[in-house]
Amino acid sequence: MSPLPLTLTAIAGVGETDYSANSGRSELRLAAEASLAAIRDAGLTPADIDGMVTFTMDFNDELDLQRSLGIPGLNWTSRTPFGGNGANATIQLAAAAVSSGAAQAVLIYRAFNERSGRRFGAPESHAGFGMAGKKVDFHYTLAFDTAAKSYAMEFQAYARRYGVTSEDLGRYVVSARDWASTNPRAAYFEKPLTLEEHQASRWIVEPIIRRWDCCLETDGGAAIVVTSLDRARDLKQPVVRIHAATQRHGINSRIIYDAYRTEEEKAAEARVMNEELLRQSGIRPHEVDMAMIYDAFTPSVYLGLEDRGLCGRGEAKAFIAEGHTGRGGSMPVNTNGGLMGEAYIHGINNIIEGVRQIRGQSANQLTGGVERVLVSGGSALILGTP
Amino acid sequence: MRDEDVFWEGAAQGRLLVQKCADCGLFRHPPAPMCSRCQSVNVEVVECSGKAKVLSWLLSKHPTRPDDSPRMVVRLQLAEGTYLVANLQGVGLEDMEVGMPVEIFFEEINGFPLPQCRLAREVAA
Numbered sequence: 001m002s003p004l005p006l007t008l009t010a011i012a013g014v015g016e017t018d019y020s021a022n023s024g025r026s027e028l029r030l031a032a033e034a035s036l037a038a039i040r041d042a043g044l045t046p047a048d049i050d051g052m053v054t055f056t057m058d059f060n061d062e063l064d065l066q067r068s069l070g071i072p073g074l075n076w077t078s079r080t081p082f083g084g085n086g087a088n089a090t091i092q093l094a095a096a097a098v099s100s101g102a103a104q105a106v107l108i109y110r111a112f113n114e115r116s117g118r119r120f121g122a123p124e125s126h127a128g129f130g131m132a133g134k135k136v137d138f139h140y141t142l143a144f145d146t147a148a149k150s151y152a153m154e155f156q157a158y159a160r161r162y163g164v165t166s167e168d169l170g171r172y173v174v175s176a177r178d179w180a181s182t183n184p185r186a187a188y189f190e191k192p193l194t195l196e197e198h199q200a201s202r203w204i205v206e207p208i209i210r211r212w213d214c215c216l217e218t219d220g221g222a223a224i225v226v227t228s229l230d231r232a233r234d235l236k237q238p239v240v241r242i243h244a245a246t247q248r249h250g251i252n253s254r255i256i257y258d259a260y261r262t263e264e265e266k267a268a269e270a271r272v273m274n275e276e277l278l279r280q281s282g283i284r285p286h287e288v289d290m291a292m293i294y295d296a297f298t299p300s301v302y303l304g305l306e307d308r309g310l311c312g313r314g315e316a317k318a319f320i321a322e323g324h325t326g327r328g329g330s331m332p333v334n335t336n337g338g339l340m341g342e343a344y345i346h347g348i349n350n351i352i353e354g355v356r357q358i359r360g361q362s363a364n365q366l367t368g369g370v371e372r373v374l375v376s377g378g379s380a381l382i383l384g385t386p
Numbered sequence: 387m388r389d390e391d392v393f394w395e396g397a398a399q400g401r402l403l404v405q406k407c408a409d410c411g412l413f414r415h416p417p418a419p420m421c422s423r424c425q426s427v428n429v430e431v432v433e434c435s436g437k438a439k440v441l442s443w444l445l446s447k448h449p450t451r452p453d454d455s456p457r458m459v460v461r462l463q464l465a466e467g468t469y470l471v472a473n474l475q476g477v478g479l480e481d482m483e484v485g486m487p488v489e490i491f492f493e494e495i496n497g498f499p500l501p502q503c504r505l506a507r508e509v510a511a
Contacts, residue, residue: 136394136498138416143446143457144471153461156442160484206445207479251422259461260415260469 004280005099010232011091011240011383012105013042013225014352019187019343022116023219031060031111032068034221039069042225043236044105049225051076051103053093055346057083058110065109076103082255084296084339085378087347092245092379094226104227110348111221120217120344121146139257148214148297150256152205155299159208162314166210168321169298170198173212173340175326176295180337183363187216188341213298215339222348224355229386238359243372244280244382248273255378270307273380281382286310289370290357291331292350294377295338301325305333308376327364335364351375354383389417392431397499400492402434404468415468436490437465438503443474443482460503462488472501 015037017023017030025033039046046069052062056079066074076097080086087110094106114120139145144153158164177193180186193212201211232239250269252261278284285291285308293304302316310331311319319325325333336342336353343349354373356362372384393416396403405414407421408428420427440460447456458474472490487506492499 136397136500138390138393138471141496141498142459142471142473142500144444144459145446149444149446149459152444153442153459156444157484203447206447208444257471259471 006092006095006245007241007243007280008229009095009098009226009242010229010386011224011242011351011355012227012232012235012237013038013040013044014355015039015041015223016185016345016349016352017111017221019185019218019220019345019349020115021187021217021219023113027111027113027117027221028060028064028068030113030219030221031058031065031109031223034111034223035065035069035107035109038107038223038225041237042227044225046071048105049107050074051094051097051106053078053080053090053097053106053108055079055083055086055090055110056081057346058112060109060111076106080379082378084294084347085255086247087294087351087377088245088375088379088381089247090348091224091226091242091351091381092247094224095242095245098226098228104231106226108224108226108348109221110223110346112346113219114344115217115219117219121148121214144257146205147256148205148209150258151297151299152208154258155208155302158299158303162317164302164317166207167195167199168317169208169213169302170195170210172298172301172320172325173198175320175323176334176338176341177212178327179335179364180341183336183342185363186337186342187218188337208299209297212340215296215344216342218343218345220343220345222345222352224348224351233386239386240355240358240383241386242381243283243384244277244380246273246276246280247379248276249378267313273307274309277374277380277382283372283382284309285374285376285380285382286331288331288372288374288382290335290354290366291333291374291376292335292338292354293333294347294350295334295340296344298340300377301333304376308374308380310374332366335362335366347377351381351383354381358384389419393417394499396431396433397492397501400499402436402490402492402501403431404434404464404466406430406432413466413468415464415470432466434464434466434490437506438462438470438488438490440474440482440484440486440488441469442484445479458482460488462490462503470501472503474503476504
């Protein structure tokens with residue numbers, strides 16, 4: 001069978017700003033700095049970029065960024081909805097543009113001052129979820145008003161069913177912070193966490209989410225350049241092919257407030273996504289060397305591991321406790337420390353870590369060579385060597 | 387106008403109003419302009435019994451700022467089959483159970499008539 005055109009694309013460049021709690025720069029400058037780093041990483045110049053992709057939630061206008069970078073002309077722009085669940089969809093949008101011929105080199109960017117500026121995790125952040133508390137609605141006015149609460153609500157019934165405790169969640173956080181402790185880019189570089197410290201941290205949403213179950217809020221920017229597989233072979237970096245890039249949204253699904261469908265419908269959604277990853281790439285998600293799982297809050301790692309079939313339903317607790325996701329484990333997860341340990345650039349920095357592992361450039365480089373990486377959230381990728 | 391206006395007009399009168407397709411009979415919530423099963427735009431508004439069961443919950447209490455009225459937020463399934471997010475009054479975290487039967491009422495909170503619930507006096511069938 002001939003490969004899907006979408007999979008004849010590659011990630012040619014990645015770039016980031018420093019990550020901090022107070023950048024002291026505008027969001028547009030963060031976007032421009034990260035973008036330039038990604039373009040140069042690929043061995044390209046701004047004149048080579050002819051498409052742009054970002055999130056609907058990003059406040060940086062494409063044309064403002066174009067002007068800042070000195071890009072002579074754009075032929076393609078698009079944005080993904082769904083917040084961080086759309087992070088991997090940016091790659092799909094860019095790959096679709098390249099493989100269809102609509103654009104030749106697409107710049108993906110995400111940049112914000114979500115710590116020093118608008119606190120992203122707060123109900124009053126207006127972070128694209130609606131006008132918190134300003135008019136009556138089915139969630140905010142009932143105090144169901146933050147992303148942390150939405151994950152807690154989703155996870156409560158699961159935790160009851162499978163006997164998962166806060167301590168079980170803490171074991172994942174300890175492994176994430178261990179990865180972060182040896183990543184100089186990470187907010188928690190040289191700051192590992194003990195299970196006791198996790199258990200002593202305050203509740204954010206009782207009885208599921210403690211302080212250390214939450215991702216960071218970060219000031220920073222991250223960017224990626226996508227082009228064709230053929231062109232990537234002639235560029236500066238080892239080729240990272242996009243073997244699969246997909247989204248899946250079952251009927252009655254909602255982003256953040258996913259309270260209106262059955263567990264069976266959610267399971268079917270996860271299964272179909274796995275089938276699509278297999279159809280595009282020829283491999284199943286659990287056949288990868290490592291995984292980057294969307295980790296805004298610890299519950300999303302648990303559910304992500306099981307949705308992608310890296311372990312069975314209800315088995316994430318044992319999978320994590322046995323050390324599979326940590327250093328030296330059989331399925332290393334979030335080797336940069338993830339969104340909890342490195343930075344929260346809405347998932348884009350987790351894609352970048354996957355790229356670095358394939359190139360052999362990660363601060364926590366896995367030994368023996370990384371050929372296939374799963375990047376998973378509400379959208380998903382399989383990246384790898386050509 | 388918004389599709390959800392009908393729910394809040396009912397709420398102001400203490401009535402739990404949910405949309406039902408006038409052609410195929412499918413209940414839907416939150417309100418939507420078209421039936422996802424038969425694509426009809428003909429809709430009835432049905433007053434529900436208020437009987438429901440608890441599927442999941444969280445205690446909403448701000449972690450660092452004093453919060454004098456922590457609220458229990460619950461995900462419910464109505465006896466009519468659709469789902470609803472509401473607040474549960476009079477039950478502490480330690481007494482929460484999956485499947486707990488509740489009855490829905492409306493109460494004004496922060497200026498809005500909001501769906502609240504309490505433990506059902508009798509177990510729903």
